[in-house]
Amino acid sequence: MPDRAPTPVDRALPTDEARHLMTLVRDIARREIAPAAAEEEAAGRFPRALFTLLSQAGLLGLPYASAHGGGDQPYEVYLQVLEELASARLTVGLGVSVHTLAAYPLAAYGTEEQRAVHLPAMLGGGLLGAYCLSEPSSGSDAASLRTRAVRDGDTWVIGGTKAWITHGGIADFYTVMARTGGEGPRGITAFLVPGDAEGLTAAPPERKMGLKGSPTAQIHLDGVRIPDTRRLGEEGQGFAIALAALDSGRLGIAACAVGLARAALDEAVAYALRRRQFGRPIADFQGLRFLLADMATRIESGRALYLAAARLRDAGRPFVRQAAMAKLHCTDAAMQVAVDAVQVLGGYGYTADFPVERYLREAKVLQIVEGTNQIQRMVIARHLLGPETR
Structure with missing residues (x-):
């Protein structure tokens, strides 16, 4: 490929720290991601080792606070990192975006104790997240979801099926929206569910026309029991x-x-x-x-x-x-x-x-x-x- 002038991505970075970060990202993209992208996508292989590398490099928590293992980077910088990763392989860029999405409810709505306990491992400890809102019968109409969480003392018992879950079956944690009250958006609550929770299983990955290296699967929650300390935000605030x-x-x-x-x-x-x-x-x-x-x-x-x-x-x-x-x-x-x-x-x-x-x-x-x-x-x-x- 011919040499080209630096793209506007370079000129848009606001600080020296951000420019050094982008140099690191481009080096990882060039050396570790792009060379095997076509082969791994054709084979349908998810690059879990790459996500471990990205976590070690501090790239899985860029827009979150350093006090909890994040990178203290503005979205202006974080998004340009995503662009660079996606240009090398969309499975990787999209995977980082989904992981960031899954960590957001805890980072923005969790208690200080919850953030201290869980965020460091999510943002820099090698864990990978998934975001569970859609269901087989509720996609765009997300407020009609049917997955239900019932309180049992100091625990919640969750039952239902989530659909179209990126990282389904391989994630270490799932941010799950479940109904705890009546119909409509005010009856939904958010929960942080461990990937190894008893009663949580994944269906075989969907057979997709693209992004074959990124697993997308239904997640079944059959009597999954979690403590109230894993509820994120107030009851009914989930939507x-x-x-x-x-x-x-x-x-x-x-x-x-x-x-x-x-x-x-x-x-x-x-x-x-x-x-x-x-x-x-x-x-x-x-x-x-x-x-x-x-x-x-x-x-x-x-x-x-x-x-x-x-x-x-x-x-x-x-x-x-x-x-x-x-x-x-x-x-x-x-x-x-x-x-x-x-x-x-x-x-x-x-x-x-x-x-x-x-x-x-x-x-x-x-x-x-x-x-x-x-x-x-x-x-x-x-x-x-x-x-x-x-």
Whole structure:
């Protein structure tokens, strides 16, 4: 691949510490992640050793407090780390994003004692998390979930099935939303469930069109008993906690989408420079040059959008609408860039010999996870028109 000028990611980093961090991340991505990505995805292997390495490097707790093992990094920096990881392999970038999502309810709503007991192992002790909100009959309509937790003295007994759980069956802890009261959002409570809890089992992983190295599975909770000390927040607060987690998680998906799109563009540019037709590189043809220019513009605008939302979050200002916009725009952009990358490579792009067909398969799921892009449009419209509208 030809040398290129530093990307805007370099110029957007706010401190020397952040720039040193990004140098470390790029080195890990180049040396440890990218070389085996295609082979491991084709084989459906989850890179657990890589996540252990990322934990040891302090990359699994970047946006959380150092007092509990985190990295004290703003979201503006954390998201650019995700982008870099996802550009090397989406399974890794998305996995870090999901882990961060799973740790959020404890970090934001747990008691100081709960954080002191559990967060250090989550953020720097090699543990891997999963986030359990969706169910077989409640995806976008998450407030209708049926998994139930019943109090029994100082413990809770949880029963039900969660669906579409990233890291399902391999996670060390699950942040589970369960119904403890009546119907609707006010009857839901959040719990921290150990991955080895008695009665917790995982179904065989889903057979997916992409992200085959990242296991997605149903989780069955059959009389799982946990102490009340593992309840996060107040009873009935779980749905609000879940939505707050997703607001930040959507920025993670946006950053991962930009990373994937970057990888697709890089492959398309490299191919266009070396592929010759009619006696010259196809990069000389205006039609293809315009296509590459549009791809690059989608990527740059996506990065600007997710960084703007991140800066609002870091400043303590409302960012829900901007997070929905970032998730919507960046994932749609990733899908279009991946389609265009296949087009640049022509017939070769349609084969598994080149990575762009994998990028296309992987891009699709980003338009679905953590709120479909139709849900993002609903969120944006509600902020424009008022909550009383539908």
